[in-house]
Amino acid sequence: MIDVGTGEVRPAQIFVAVMGASNYTYAEATLTQSLPDWIGARVRLHRRRAGAARLVIRFRRFRTGTESSRRVF
Numbered sequence: 901m902i903d904v905g906t907g908e909v910r911p912a913q914i915f916v917a918v919m920g921a922s923n924y925t926y927a928e929a930t931l932t933q934s935l936p937d938w939i940g941a942r943v944r945l946h947r948r949r950a951g952a953a954r955l956v957i958r959f960r961r962f963r964t965g966t967e968s969s970r971r972v973f
Contacts, residue, residue: 901929915941924949 901912912929915938919925926945930937 901931913937917942917945919949 901910902908903910910931913931913933915928915930917926926948928941928944930941
């Protein structure tokens with residue numbers, strides 16, 4: 901990601917959501933994998949889709965790339 905004010909280049913974290921029934925894929929770059937960034941990406945996803953999913957399953961791969969966790973909200 902590039903800060904338009906300073907021109908600083910920063911690494912990005914990519915948030916990807918796929919809605920299987922509609923085959924809709926949404927991707928967004930965020931600065932971190934923190935909960936506020938994740939929630940913000942979800943909010944923007946649903947605003948773009950003009951709706952909300954009945955069930956959200958969170959799948960997060962940790963930095964090691966070998967462990968994962970799933971939570972149903």
